[in-house]
Amino acid sequence: GAVVSQHPSWVICKSGTSVKIECRSLDFQATTMFWYRQFPKQSLMLMATSNEGSKATYEQGVEKDKFLINHASLTLSTLTVTSAHPEDSSFYICSAEYRGLSYEQYFGPGTRLTVT
Amino acid sequence: DAKTTQPTSMDCAEGRAANLPCNHSTISGNEYVYWYRQIHSQGPQYIIHGLKNNETNEMASLIITEDRKSSTLILPHATLRDTAVYYCIVRVEGDYKLSFGAGTTVTVRA
Numbered sequence: 196g197a198v199v200s201q202h203p204s205w206v207i208c209k210s211g212t213s214v215k216i217e218c219r220s221l222d223f224q225a226t227t228m229f230w231y232r233q234f235p236k237q238s239l240m241l242m243a244t245s246n247e248g249s250k251a252t253y254e255q256g257v258e259k260d261k262f263l264i265n266h267a268s269l270t271l272s273t274l275t276v277t278s279a280h281p282e283d284s285s286f287y288i289c290s291a292e293y294r295g296l297s298y299e300q301y302f303g304p305g306t307r308l309t310v311t
Numbered sequence: 312d313a314k315t316t317q318p319t320s321m322d323c324a325e326g327r328a329a330n331l332p333c334n335h336s337t338i339s340g341n342e343y344v345y346w347y348r349q350i351h352s353q354g355p356q357y358i359i360h361g362l363k364n365n366e367t368n369e370m371a372s373l374i375i376t377e378d379r380k381s382s383t384l385i386l387p388h389a390t391l392r393d394t395a396v397y398y399c400i401v402r403v404e405g406d407y408k409l410s411f412g413a414g415t416t417v418t419v420r421a
Contacts, residue, residue, distance in 0.1 A: 199354075201354075227407060229407065229409075238398075238411040238412060238413055238414065239349075239355065239411040240411075241408065241409070241410075244407060286352070288354045288355070289354075290354070290355075290409075292407060299357055299360075300357070300407075300409060301357060302347075302354030302355045302356065302357075303354050304353055304354050305352070305353060305354045307352070
């Protein structure tokens, strides 16, 4: 149980375009989902926290107008990278909080974004 | 502001136990020790967590010292598929934030 999926698994886009990444909890409801970014050979950095039905909370230094997050339902959160630039190329990973016996986060497989 | 210290890397032999240390000398009384791992180009995978008692599940065992200032993750019979970066994280249960440090790159060799 506690499976999180992401779509697409990889995407290549041109500079200036927007890209949407979906994160779904497949077998549980997640009131809270998280978006991370990971550059090559670096650790994961939390970008934002999204709660179903409310605005996302962004970490310091993350542009909320560039990284649009929508948590429309208890099983779906989307991250849209607007006007993407080559420096936005990264590995984007979502996670969903499973409030079972403890508050565990389960991670999606990640989305590799390359902006040319 | 790292709350945990882990070795940068370690090798271990396939079939042998892998013991991964983690220091968390400033851990607070209500902070748990969590372990995640990340296989190359995949999302992190939850392994185990504990407060002060030793814990075991199908993946690993977690040994926490009595003073809680350090812990060891034990993979009882390492396989090549256990090659990954292992992250030791301390956090208050219920606190959403997971702060990933550099972790330990574990390479299991045949």
